[in-house]
Amino acid sequence: MSKPLNPKKEKKDITINKLKGLGQSIVDDVSKNEIPTLNIPSRGTGNIVYDEDKRYYVLGDRYGKRSLGNVKQIKKMGQMMHVSNFCKNLVSTEKTATLREMYYVSEGWGMGFSDQNESNILAEDLEVTVGASREDLGLMPEEDGASVYGDILLKEGDVEINALKSGKSGYTISPTIDEVEFIGHNVERVIAVETMGMFHRMVQEEAYKKFNTLIVGLKGQAARATRRFLKRVSTELKLPVYICNDGDPWGFHIAMVIISGSAKLAHVNHDLATPDAKFLGVTASDIVKYELPTDKLKEVDVLRLKELAKDPRYRNKQWQDEIKKMLKIGKKAEQQAFSKYGLEYVVDTYFPEKLEEIEN
Template sequence: MSTQDETARDELIDLAAEFYDQFASGDIPEMTLPTRTKSNIEYDPESGVWKYGDRTSTRSANSVRGARKLLKAVYTIEFLADQLEADRSSTLRELYYLSESWDNEEAQFGDQDESNQLIEDLEIVSGVTREDFHMRPEESGATLMGPIEIREQTRRGEREIHCQEDVGEGGYQIPNNPDMIDFLDDDVEFILCVETGGMRDRLVENGFDEEYDCLVVHLKGQPARATRRITKRLHDELDLPVAVFTDGDPWSYRIYGSVAYGSIKSAHLSEYLATPEADFVGIQPRDIVEYDLPSDPLSDSDINALESELDDPRFQTDYWEEQIELQLDIGRKSEQQALASRGLDFVTDTYLPDRLDEMGVL
């Protein structure tokens, strides 16, 4: 077992020992966690990301419901500790099914959302990430493509990969734990995080990564933690600018927000995952007007989401307030691929160079 695995296992055992000590002293066992709501997110000027505030909630065994939650936590801690000792890993989905084999039915999970949330709870109270618990999500399929050489630690040993020369058109697939990667050499000028697979393929086909020495990161929709982590590492360790290229709708703005400032769900890991210096280069409401892009009317859920974002601390800047209010005024949304209405090369020859130049990235 590696030193990192030993540390993670010790933190889990210490957490279980706290429950035992509470029992031994005659106290009702409990676990205190930050309240994971938008109203409990606060901006941390030192790190430049959004974190949980001071509001907390308590999981206590003084009720049947609370006792069940703590029982499930203890069973999960035992499973994770055994997994680390055996140097094995499992997926979040597998944990949900594995609980059905536990000898106490009260400890079994009712659905995967419940087991996922418990893993997040254990991350918060232990200070250890789920990656260090050897817990994996289902494959995200997110990739890198660009002029960088890396060294990856695998079960078969180390391998060195150039993310243009040694990969196919699909790029290098980002592993579950990007902290197992070393950056060896690069000619990267900036990172472009792209929401959709279609646009990612367009950029690679047009040679955008080669012409501009750009590292194209496919977010694959709402980005997985591994994608956000490697983006942050690339920015911090190689001092690379980051731009996020998404569709022009409220859900895509939240994709940018999760890359730049963190998400409500994982605010306890914002300093580990978020890149507050990231710029938004996605489809803006003003682009819809200026380029007369093909667009669709906003749905009621779109309108509600935009109005909600006006109250979201991650979007309370002059830029975002202006763009969101404009979008509500024109009542339209548009996709990245709508730029193809001006030609297949428009996005790589005109739109992105102009936007990135305007932002000082090029």
């Protein structure tokens, strides 16, 4: 496989061509004396399918038509052209904007949105219609991604960054993570943890040396940029990715969104999901085995666990067993509960045992 000479420029050209193509299709309709119409893939629940081969949610093949022949759709068509044009300018000038900024910019279009929800949905319409993620279109999420600590060398523009030398809080994955090049690394795996408390614990106990690993601090639900980063280390660097979260339904969910994507983002899961990533813990079995301090499952936890049991992403035996076991013991535990045995225990005992178990 030959590598493109300048992958960034190539991607930029592809996106611009997609956007131009959208405009051209309208022009073509007009010149053929037809009513300009767009096919917009449906993002409704009926069109979100779990793909067993890909191991994540994808969009099915249903779509809706948006036509200038329908009075109710004229404004939406016009807004879509404006958004497309705005994105084309962003990509051409190598700038980005937040959805919030675009909403304010749209005040000058003479066909403004009634609220930001409307402009957000239109941006998603554009994503699915042209088949490009919002990041490709220059529409960046506000939120930064996770913190990364460990021996990897990255390049952003002219700047080289060593995530072992970015301070104790590590390198922050920026929303523009796709423009970051992986220059080199000296690790064997990646361990992502839910809380920054655990991230700092692992840095302090030198887990990056002990396990020859990158440490990724997710800060709760993983941002898009984080998921993209984990996908890239998994596919480009072929590194195994492990996720260690709190032992509760929310921790399971955070891991699963990284692994198999969310239904809501079915149209971009091919860029974001990392089906080879593995959930390391905290499992219900860990709670029992390590006699962790626990909290009782709340009613909402029980309901959530029962939902997860029916979710296709949790179909494999290990997940089913762990969900059943958690319901049976009626308890949940936080990552930091290992401190019961001293601050070092999690790095000195728990992680080595779990890694041994999962890698052998």
